[in-house]
Amino acid sequence: MIYFERGSEHDEISLREMQEALYAVFDKLGQRNRVLILPPDFTRRHSMAGELTTMAYNYFRDRVADILPALGTHKPMSEAEIANMFEGIPAHVFQVHDWRNDVVEVGRISADFIRTISDGRVSYDWPVQVSRLIYYGQHDLILSIGQVVPHEVTGMANYNKNILVGTGGAEAINKSHFLGAAYGMERIMGRSQNPVRQLLNYAEQQYLSHLPILYILTVIGHNSNHQLVVKGLFIGHGTEVFEKAAELSLKVNFQMLDTPLKKVVVYLPADEYKSTWLGNKSIYRTRMALADNAELIVLAPAVECFGEDSKIDQLIRRFGYKGTDATIRAVAQNAELQQNLGAAAHLIHGSSEGRFKITYCTRLLAKNDIENVGFNYVPYDEMVKIYSPDKMREGMNRINGEDVFFISNPALGLWAWKNRFLDVDR
CATH class of the missing domain: 3.90.226.30 (LarA, C-terminal domain)
Known part of the structure; x- marks a missing residue:
């Protein structure tokens, strides 16, 4: 389901317009009392996820129970990076994802499935792992925020990668990355449909569909003055919201020579x-x-x-x-x-x-x-x-x-x- 969609190669969405769209969606959702926000870390600060996270915090205030940057294997954010990217949000709300120790396995996808989607290049099962905070935190709204852009492992970044890799565990991260490498990075980059994305979509549908996840996806590009601007904003859940963002990202972020x-x-x-x-x-x-x-x-x-x-x-x-x-x-x-x-x-x-x-x-x-x-x-x-x-x-x-x-x-x-x-x- 898509709650909001706007974007084109020539669009420039202002901060005010993003906030209006975001708050209108939150109003439609009704009362939420325990909110978890999953933004990217500082290495994706140009995604506008910092600004969107701040907007979400300002709407829900003390109903934001936790903010968990989707680190994947990256180093934890420093206090200075948090203050820079998430202006005005108190530090105590932020949690640190421990990809080696603080995850739960909620299911396992068979080696036969992996073998089929990889054209026989890989043959191992895959654990569906997520942060314990996501699975057991008893949140009534989970906001997954980030930028859709061409990516070497998943073809196009973000969407459920933010959860299953960004807050995933060691085995899931290792095996998903190797699946992409074995299938061929050049066969994956810039393509929203590929074996890694197929795996993540299946895992979410089978094991995470009961969680109240709302995706807030941006597409970022340069305007005529070479300034970075928001070209697209897509809010919803299900593959359609991701496909809409990915389609625009290819037009904005992919330069064919x-x-x-x-x-x-x-x-x-x-x-x-x-x-x-x-x-x-x-x-x-x-x-x-x-x-x-x-x-x-x-x-x-x-x-x-x-x-x-x-x-x-x-x-x-x-x-x-x-x-x-x-x-x-x-x-x-x-x-x-x-x-x-x-x-x-x-x-x-x-x-x-x-x-x-x-x-x-x-x-x-x-x-x-x-x-x-x-x-x-x-x-x-x-x-x-x-x-x-x-x-x-x-x-x-x-x-x-x-x-x-x-x-x-x-x-x-x-x-x-x-x-x-x-x-x-x-």
Whole structure:
């Protein structure tokens, strides 16, 4: 059921208009006395989920029992990040999701189902895991808030991923990520229908349909002045509300190119990207746009580690981004990787498979650290003398006689060469 829908490629929805729409929906729902809000964390601050969470809190006030940022495997938000993203909301309302210890398994989906949807590429069962707070919190309204945008694991981000992955457990996260990697990231990105999404939809329908979940989904894009604005707002439950948002996101966030790119420079804003676990969106979101033997330059001033989680950081340092075949062999031979399939999936996602060159430019990770995981290295301060993010414009630039395609934040879209995208479809 859709309670509210508005959006187009040319729309710009103001904060006032979003609040009016949100409050009108809340009025229709009637009295709610124990509300749980599930926003994303600070790495998705551009989603407008912070503003929407604040609006929801201001409507319900002390009836908001809990706010649980959907961290997935990310680090907990700091007090400063919470204050910045969720202005005016008291800190005591916020809870921290513990993906390794504080989840409940509410069902299990068979290996036969997984084998069927993955075309035989994966054959294991899958646990339906969610935060105990969601399942046992006795809330009479659960608001799941976030942005729909192309995504490397689920094709299009958010919707029930916010719950089943964002507040899921280790086994569910690991196996869902590996399912996507095994099926093929380039077959999934930018597609709302794929095996991972099919799994999440089935899990919600079978095991979570009794929960009072309301989805509040945004689509974010640039206007003609290159400012980030809300292009779409969709509120409701059921797959239709997600499909509407995903359809608009493809129009707003997906840039189809007529020719492949030979050089791409991606900037990772310092307040959002502290790890390659997050920063490798620069690879995921551009790989289908890159020509063979192209170079991807990643400007990463604040990247200081590989994994958001210490165990995953160790595994990335140990095995590196060495490609699908090497990673599959490592999984077969190593029990730790078998228990952390999400890390294995990340290693596959972060490799160019030898097709193009990846140069990571950091201040806080040393040359040996970068090169040991399989990337090329140039110091950040040296590279920005040539490719300054302050001087380049979005898209194509001409620098020192060469064409350079610049992206100021990879989380905002997906770029693909038309022929490669269509070839994957076939």
